[in-house]
Amino acid sequence: MTLTTMSTPPTPTTRSGPRSGRPSRRGPRTTVMAVPALLWYAVFMIGPIGAIFVISVLRWPGMLAEIDFAGLDNYRAVLGDGLFWQAARNSAVQLVIAVPIMIVGAFMLGYFISTKPRGYRVLKVIIFTPALISASAKAMIFWGMFAPQGVINKLLGSVGLEALQHAWIADTATAFGCIIAIDIWGGIGYTATLYAARLDALPASVHEAAELDGAGHWRRMWGIAYPMVRDYVGVTVMLQFLWTLFTSAQNVLLLTQGGPGNSSTNLSFLVYQKAFVQSDLGYSQAAGVLLFAIGLVGMLTIRRAFRQPY
Amino acid sequence: MTTLPAATRPAPRIRSRGPRRRIGIGRAASYLGAWSYALMLLLPLYYLLVSSFKDNSDIFASPLALPDSLSLRKFTTSLHDARLDLAIANSVIVTVLSLAVILLLAVPAAYALARATGKVAAVIERAFSLGFLIPTFAALVPTFLLAAQLGLFHTRTFLVLFLPATSLPLAVVLLTQFMRTVPNEVEEAARMDGAGNWTVLVRIYLPMVVPGIVTVLILSFLAFWNEYLYSLVIIGPDEAQRTIQVAVPTLRSSLSTDFGVLSAGTVVTLIPVYVVYAVLQRRMEGALMGGAVKV
Numbered sequence: 001m002t003l004t005t006m007s008t009p010p011t012p013t014t015r016s017g018p019r020s021g022r023p024s025r026r027g028p029r030t031t032v033m034a035v036p037a038l039l040w041y042a043v044f045m046i047g048p049i050g051a052i053f054v055i056s057v058l059r060w061p062g063m064l065a066e067i068d069f070a071g072l073d074n075y076r077a078v079l080g081d082g083l084f085w086q087a088a089r090n091s092a093v094q095l096v097i098a099v100p101i102m103i104v105g106a107f108m109l110g111y112f113i114s115t116k117p118r119g120y121r122v123l124k125v126i127i128f129t130p131a132l133i134s135a136s137a138k139a140m141i142f143w144g145m146f147a148p149q150g151v152i153n154k155l156l157g158s159v160g161l162e163a164l165q166h167a168w169i170a171d172t173a174t175a176f177g178c179i180i181a182i183d184i185w186g187g188i189g190y191t192a193t194l195y196a197a198r199l200d201a202l203p204a205s206v207h208e209a210a211e212l213d214g215a216g217h218w219r220r221m222w223g224i225a226y227p228m229v230r231d232y233v234g235v236t237v238m239l240q241f242l243w244t245l246f247t248s249a250q251n252v253l254l255l256t257q258g259g260p261g262n263s264s265t266n267l268s269f270l271v272y273q274k275a276f277v278q279s280d281l282g283y284s285q286a287a288g289v290l291l292f293a294i295g296l297v298g299m300l301t302i303r304r305a306f307r308q309p310y
Numbered sequence: 311m312t313t314l315p316a317a318t319r320p321a322p323r324i325r326s327r328g329p330r331r332r333i334g335i336g337r338a339a340s341y342l343g344a345w346s347y348a349l350m351l352l353l354p355l356y357y358l359l360v361s362s363f364k365d366n367s368d369i370f371a372s373p374l375a376l377p378d379s380l381s382l383r384k385f386t387t388s389l390h391d392a393r394l395d396l397a398i399a400n401s402v403i404v405t406v407l408s409l410a411v412i413l414l415l416a417v418p419a420a421y422a423l424a425r426a427t428g429k430v431a432a433v434i435e436r437a438f439s440l441g442f443l444i445p446t447f448a449a450l451v452p453t454f455l456l457a458a459q460l461g462l463f464h465t466r467t468f469l470v471l472f473l474p475a476t477s478l479p480l481a482v483v484l485l486t487q488f489m490r491t492v493p494n495e496v497e498e499a500a501r502m503d504g505a506g507n508w509t510v511l512v513r514i515y516l517p518m519v520v521p522g523i524v525t526v527l528i529l530s531f532l533a534f535w536n537e538y539l540y541s542l543v544i545i546g547p548d549e550a551q552r553t554i555q556v557a558v559p560t561l562r563s564s565l566s567t568d569f570g571v572l573s574a575g576t577v578v579t580l581i582p583v584y585v586v587y588a589v590l591q592r593r594m595e596g597a598l599m600g601g602a603v604k605v
Binding site: 030031132134135143147185189190197242275 | 351
């Protein structure tokens with residue numbers, strides 16, 4: 001607060017000082033041009049985010065139903081619901097498996113590409129492709145691959161692993177694993193491209209010095225390259241955490257609908273399902289508030305964990 | 311300049327005898343890992359592409375074999391069954407109009423924020439940059455209620471109004487940074503000649519921030535064309551209104567899916583994106599890098 005009040009006033013005075021009246025009015029007059037964007041942002045982004053909190057304390061059993069104040073009843077219902085805890089457990093499993101594999105795999109791949117090995121240009125184009133494919137296309141591709149007669153079962157059969165063949169996304173044991181696998185499949189490539197670009201930006205002398213040291217591939221990657229981009233890795237961990245936590249509702253919806261049973265229901269899908277399948281808007285948004293809180297706490301924790309030690 | 315590298319280069323060559331053998335294992339493992347992963351990325355795409363020319367029996371019997379013919383029968387069936395012709399038109403309409411809206415909103419706002427010096431502008435810019443951290447999915451239900459409230463439920467119109475808002479934080483912050491690089495002197499000269507805010511923006515700033523605008527357009531194009539969940543919830547299943555991302559999954563059926571037709575439909579959704587990528591490869595990669603870095 002004090003910082004801003006101290007640093008901003010001098011600028012306008014020095015800028016408008018030597019000029020006459022007109023330019024000094026320029027500041028406020030251009031700010032007006034940001035108003036439409038700001039309004040749009042308020043109506044379509046901030047407003048709805050705020051509304052999550054309001055709806056979470058309303059009793060709202062369906063679009064056309066009577067609405068009344070429920071206090072904390074929705075939260076009580078959510079926290080006392082076994083399904084919520086199962087969804088929370090699934091989300092936790094998903095995050096704990098997907099994010100570390102994605103980040104570590106992506107860093108190793110990104111580092112490898114940044115050393116410009118033979119064929120790295122082709123490799124770069126290939127690993128960039130997942131970033132272009134929409135959620136529904138990705139889900140359709142894997143729906144075909146995981147199908148009982150799809151290519152995965154066929155390949156297992158052709159190497160003598162018939163025992164492993166089964167209906168991947170229709171089986172309680174593997175349905176959620178398939179969702180996680182799809183996250184990882186695309187996540188590594190895109191994140192690796194980010195790391196490669198970031199590592200490319202480091203001065204070449206770093207690599208040369210490491211080579212002089214006689215450091216091996218592994219030590220150069222984790223002992224030298226990683227510490228230099230640690231805060232950037234923190235940013236990508238934060239992004240992947242948020243994406244995995246929130247956007248995986250789409251894959252669940254497109255592939256398993258949360259089933260079989262509730263075996264692949266995670267928190268974001270629960271928010272969707274309660275609102276659009278079971279028409280309990282209050283419950284859905286109370287769960288939404290909790291999801292939002294988890295996202296925020298997770299984000300701050302990750303930020304702390306990756307802060308540069310100095 | 312030239313002596314330095316010359317002096318350092320020979321050194322590793324002399325020393326490398328010992329360590330290189332150890333490096334060799336690490337690098338060999340990296341080669342293997344990287345290309346296995348690349349193969350895992352390509353295999354599904356290859357499977358998708360060859361399946362779109364095959365019948366179910368061929369797909370099940372020999373999934374990885376090349377198709378016998380390149381007949382476009384599966385594509386015409388998918389166009390017909392899911393009315394992909396309408397869906398493509400809807401997706402184009404939604405994407406193009408949303409791109410127009412985002413530019414109309416973000417360009418003046420970015421100019422305003424780049425040139426303003428007041429505290430209000432600083433607060434506005436901060437508000438936009440915090441928007442990066444709002445996962446779009448979070449507000450799905452309230453946004454759906456907003457659409458109903460505005461009487462725009464089950465219409466493309468709401469999506470055209472809503473989608474630009476999701477890209478607004480990125481667009482405004484990115485363009486503001488680009489606008490800041492335009493030297494003040496150019497603008498002052500124009501103002502001497504009596505040019506107003508809008509003239510300055512259109513005549514002077516716009517031509518100088520074209521790379522920024524291209525970046526915003528690429529990122530927004532990808533986001534808008536590929537958008538699924540909001541399109542599903544807000545536009546709904548009406549064939550005349552729904553977008554292609556919503557239409558293609560309807561090609562499945564619980565009893566007997568024609569995987570060839572489903573694959574062909576999926577390929578259709580990917581074509582525009584890959585065409586843009588082929589044309590703008592470097593810029594697109596740059597855009598996605600920049601978009602992710604600016605958190």
